[in-house]
Amino acid sequence: MKRIPTIGMALGAALVLCGGAFADDAEIKIGLAASLTGPYAPYAEVEGARCMADKLNKAGEGPKITLLVEDTRSEPQLSVSIAQKFLDQGAQVITGIPFPDSLIPLSQLAANYGATVFSTPNTQVEMQVAGFDNFLAGAVPDPVNGAATAEAVYKAGARTAVIVTSADAGSWSEMLPRWFGQAFEHHGGKVVGELTHSLGTTDWSPQIARLKAMDPVPDVFMISSMLPDVGILIRQLKANGYDGWIVGTDGFDDPSLEGSVGDAAALEKVIFATHGPTGLDSEIDAFLAGCKAAGFKVQGIFDALGADMVLETHAAAVKAGSVDPVEIRKALRAEGGNPGITAPVISYAENGGFPVKTVPVIGFKDGKRVLVSDSNPSFVPSWR
Missing domain, CATH: 3.40.50.2300 (Response regulator)
Structure with missing residues (x-):
C-alpha cells in the first residue's frame, strides 16, 4: 500500500x-x-x-x-x-x-x-x-491508538477481552488498555477482566494462570508494553495454549519482535497499532x-x-x-x-499539540507483517 x-x-x-x-x-x-x-x-x-x-x-x-x-x-x-x-x-x-x-x-x-x-x-x-x-x-494520542486496535479486533470476530495495565509508563501503559476496552465495548464487545504487570517482566505465569482460570477464556489479551517483555509474553502465552488474539501498541513495533518470538505461527493472532506501516x-x-x-x-x-x-x-x-x-x-x-x-x-492546525494522521494496525501472515487497517477509528473514547 x-x-x-x-x-x-x-x-x-x-x-x-x-x-x-x-x-x-x-x-x-x-x-x-x-x-x-x-x-x-x-x-x-x-x-x-x-x-x-x-x-x-x-x-x-x-x-x-x-x-x-x-x-x-x-x-x-x-x-x-x-x-x-x-x-x-x-x-x-x-x-x-x-x-x-x-x-x-x-x-x-x-x-x-x-x-x-x-x-x-x-x-x-x-x-x-x-x-x-x-x-x-x-x-496521535493513546486513546486513538487503542480505539484503532479495538475496532480491528472486533471486526476480526473477537467479543471478549482481558486488559493488562501497568503504572510504570504513565497513561501509555495504564490507561491505553482501558481506552481500548471502552472502544471495544462501544462496538459490542465486553471486557471481562483487568490484570496488572510491571515493565521488565520475564515471568508471566501469574497473569497466565489468572487468564486460564477465566471461564470462558477471553478472545483478546490486550497490553501496552515493549520489547523484550512482549516477545517473552507471546512465547509464554502460546506455550500455555492460549489461542486468542494478543493486541498491543507501538511498543510492539520493534524489528526484533519476530526474532524474539521465534515461531511464525505464534504471531498469527498478534496485532498492534503503530505510527506508519513498516516491514x-x-x-x-x-x-x-x-x-x-x-x-x-x-x-x-x-x-x-x-x-x-x-x-x-x-x-x-x-x-x-x-x-x-x-x-x-x-x-x-x-x-x-x-x-x-x-x-x-x-498538520497541527486542527488539533494543536498532535498531528492529523491515520493509525496503521499491523498483523502477521506466515511470519510476515501485513496491514490490517490504516484509517481513523470510527469511535474514540473521551479523554479531555
Whole structure:
C-alpha cells in the first residue's frame, strides 16, 4: 500500500516552500536528549533524524541543520539537564524521553527561550491536557491508538477481552488498555477482566494462570508494553495454549519482535497499532533502506518519526524565511502543514499539540507483517 511520497518528493515539497534567502550562517539547531542506551533505546529517533539532516544539508537549500545529541541513559531527569544545555547552545527545537516526567519540565524550560519541544514518539495525553503552546507530538494520542486496535479486533470476530495495565509508563501503559476496552465495548464487545504487570517482566505465569482460570477464556489479551517483555509474553502465552488474539501498541513495533518470538505461527493472532506501516515494502521502508545504505543505523518506525521532526522543522523555517524559534513554531502550526515521512503532509492546525494522521494496525501472515487497517477509528473514547 503506497501512502507516503518518496523522499525526493518530500524534500522537493519542503524546499519549494522557500520564503526567502537565508544568510550563509543561518542554522537550525535541534537538541536530542535521547535514549541511546537503557530500556527505551530501541525506540530512539536519533538515526532517522541524522539521516534526514544529512539529506537536507546535502541538498543545500535553506538553513543548515545541526543536531545536538547526548545520551540520557533512559533517565528522565538526565534528559532535563541535557536539554537545558542544548537551550543554552541556542537550540530552536529540543526533545527528550517521550514521557511527561521528562517533557513537562522540558516544555517549561523551553518556554523561557521561545523554543519548541518536539517529541516525535510521544502519545501520552498528559502533554495534550497540559496544553503547552510550545509542545508538539509526532504521533496521535493513546486513546486513538487503542480505539484503532479495538475496532480491528472486533471486526476480526473477537467479543471478549482481558486488559493488562501497568503504572510504570504513565497513561501509555495504564490507561491505553482501558481506552481500548471502552472502544471495544462501544462496538459490542465486553471486557471481562483487568490484570496488572510491571515493565521488565520475564515471568508471566501469574497473569497466565489468572487468564486460564477465566471461564470462558477471553478472545483478546490486550497490553501496552515493549520489547523484550512482549516477545517473552507471546512465547509464554502460546506455550500455555492460549489461542486468542494478543493486541498491543507501538511498543510492539520493534524489528526484533519476530526474532524474539521465534515461531511464525505464534504471531498469527498478534496485532498492534503503530505510527506508519513498516516491514511492508512501504515508502517508509524505502526511506529507512536508503538511510541504511548511507551508513545510518536506523531500526524502524521511530527513526521515521525522527526524520519527520527534522523535515518538518526545516520546512517550517523555509516557509517562515527565518530561523527564529518562535517563527519556526508558528510555521509548524500553520494551516496546510508541512511534508513528512510517516504521512505526506503533517498538520497541527486542527488539533494543536498532535498531528492529523491515520493509525496503521499491523498483523502477521506466515511470519510476515501485513496491514490490517490504516484509517481513523470510527469511535474514540473521551479523554479531555
